[in-house]
Amino acid sequence: MGLKQIELTVNDFSHPFLVESDETLLFTLRNRLYLTGTKEGCNQGTCGSCTVLLDGKPVLSCMTPTLRCVEKKVITIEGISSGENLHPVQKYLVKNGGLQCGFCTPGVVMTAVPFLEENPDASRREIKEGLSGNLCRCTGYKKIIDALENAAAEMRS
Ligand code: FES
Numbered sequence: 001m002g003l004k005q006i007e008l009t010v011n012d013f014s015h016p017f018l019v020e021s022d023e024t025l026l027f028t029l030r031n032r033l034y035l036t037g038t039k040e041g042c043n044q045g046t047c048g049s050c051t052v053l054l055d056g057k058p059v060l061s062c063m064t065p066t067l068r069c070v071e072k073k074v075i076t077i078e079g080i081s082s083g084e085n086l087h088p089v090q091k092y093l094v095k096n097g098g099l100q101c102g103f104c105t106p107g108v109v110m111t112a113v114p115f116l117e118e119n120p121d122a123s124r125r126e127i128k129e130g131l132s133g134n135l136c137r138c139t140g141y142k143k144i145i146d147a148l149e150n151a152a153a154e155m156r157s
């Protein structure tokens with residue numbers, strides 16, 4: 001326990017601040033950096049809504065100690081597109097109606113972007129499997145998977 005001074009690189013900016021030695025990356029992002037796009041759902045590692053990228057790989061920020069992220073690169077939903085230009089995954093989630101309340105959407109995006117970058121030819125079944133850790137209470141998933149198939153096609157071209 002106790003506060004520690006650290007520097008964390010989030011969305012390509014370096015931030016110095018004090019953190020509790022046992023706090024999670026989710027807490028740090030939302031409560032110290034005010035990056036509230038990353039959502040707190042279950043806080044137990046089961047819903048996927050808190051997903052961010054750590055050195056390019058998706059991690060559940062509610063299960064990731066902040067101190068483990070020092071000298072690594074964190075990307076949150078706020079860092080996935082530039083200005084008005086949405087990432088194809090975001091664009092097709094909107095176009096295909098792949099979101100309703102939007103609570104799960106940041107986590108879906110942060111899981112889908114690296115998945116489709118690594119698996120540009122993923123089948124519908126593989127996309128479903130890749131997203132199986134992201135729970136959505138609203139959409140019934142079909143429109144999310146439709147959106148990700150369309151995003152994959154655009155990312156390939
Ligand atoms: S809030 Fe992290 S998995 Fe649900």
Ligand code: FES
Binds near residue numbers: 098099101135137138
């Ligand atoms: S859009 Fe509401 S939880 Fe997914």
